[in-house]
Amino acid sequence: xxxxxxxxxxxxxxxxxxxxxxxxxxxxxxxxxxxxxxxxxxxxxxxxxxxxxxxxxxxxxxxxxxxxxxxxxxxxxxxxxxxxxxxxxxxxxxxxxxxxxxxxxxxxxxxxxxxx
Amino acid sequence: xxxxxxxxxxxxxxxxxxxxxxxxxxxxxxxxxxxxxxxxxxxxxxxxxxxxxxxxxxxxxxxxxxxxxxxxxxxxxxxxxxxxxxxxxxxxxxxxxxxxxxxxxxxxxxxxxx
Numbered sequence: 236x237x238x239x240x241x242x243x244x245x246x247x248x249x250x251x252x253x254x255x256x257x258x259x260x261x262x263x264x265x266x267x268x269x270x271x272x273x274x275x276x277x278x279x280x281x282x283x284x285x286x287x288x289x290x291x292x293x294x295x296x297x298x299x300x301x302x303x304x305x306x307x308x309x310x311x312x313x314x315x316x317x318x319x320x321x322x323x324x325x326x327x328x329x330x331x332x333x334x335x336x337x338x339x340x341x342x343x344x345x346x347x348x349x350x351x
Numbered sequence: 352x353x354x355x356x357x358x359x360x361x362x363x364x365x366x367x368x369x370x371x372x373x374x375x376x377x378x379x380x381x382x383x384x385x386x387x388x389x390x391x392x393x394x395x396x397x398x399x400x401x402x403x404x405x406x407x408x409x410x411x412x413x414x415x416x417x418x419x420x421x422x423x424x425x426x427x428x429x430x431x432x433x434x435x436x437x438x439x440x441x442x443x444x445x446x447x448x449x450x451x452x453x454x455x456x457x458x459x460x461x462x463x464x465x
Contacts, residue, residue: 266451277457278396278442291452326396339386340453342396 237261239343241327242309247349253315256346258327260310267310268328268340269302271295278326284310314348322350353378355445357456364433364463371418372428372459374443382448385426387415390440390458399441402426433463 240259248254260267269281282292284302299318304310310329314321324347328340354377364370376385385402400412402419410417418427430437440460446453 278455280452280454283451285451293452324394328396339398339401341398342388345394345396 237264237341239327239329239341241325241343241346243346244344245347245349247351248317250319250350251316253313254317254348256312256314256325256327256348257309258311258329258343260327260329261331261341263331264329264341265332266290266330267302267304268330269312270326270328272324272326272345273322274324281312281325317348317350319350322348324348353380353445353447353454355443355454355456357443357459359459360457361460361462364461366435366463366465367432369429369431370433370461370463372430372441372443372461374426374428374456376424376426376443376445378424378445378447380447384446384448385417385419386444386446386453387417387426387428388442388444388455390442392439396442400428430461433461435463435465437461438463 242257267284270278271281272278279295280293281296282302283290301313324345326345327343330340356375383404387399389397389399400410400415402410402417409419414431416429440458442458443456444453
């Protein structure tokens with residue numbers, strides 16, 4: 236089936252540094268999402284993005300977070316500066332613009348972020 | 352605000368039996384979509400099955416089916432003829448019409464053993 240790729244699979248950085256998580260969504264998908272999952276817990280919605288704009292974001296999407304997809308390349312999540320509580324697995328997802336699919340989401344394998 | 356609740360933390364079953372996982376949801380919207388996802392031990396998240404609120408028939412895909420009880424705001428996932436590889440964490444999720452932000456439950460861990 237359709238695949239979403241995420242780069243890197245694991246990132247370790249020091250608190251206060253900047254990190255960029257990259258997502259390569261399914262090629263014909265138009266809606267993009269980021270989720271945060273702390274080990275053993277449920278996935279928490281962060282943000283979704285369409286047509287170059289943030290459509291919705293949650294309380295977890297702090298001011299230090301930003302997303303973009305310049306010129307159809309990677310959909311990125313940038314955290315600057317990072318904090319210890321940002322340690323988690325971040326999942327990217329994409330969905331087509333298709334009524335029949337009701338915006339079913341396809342998830343990437345996740346990027347495990349460790350902030351020291 | 353929407354809410355999705357999965358009360359079963361973990362379930363253990365013998366291979367080839369049928370298992371049901373519970374999920375109840377809360378929303379004031381009349382139009383919504385319900386999803387089940389599977390997260391494997393490797394972390395991979397896979398979409399399994401969907402139920403649209405306006406459909407009365409229970410969705411079925413392969414050995415996955417749903418028990419949609421709208422008056423009870425309940426959407427149970429039924430897995431028949433379970434296999435070892437069905438061992439995973441199963442998440443229930445809901446998206447309301449016109450809203451792009453899905454809400455996930457906390458997940459139910461399923462262990463299928465020989």
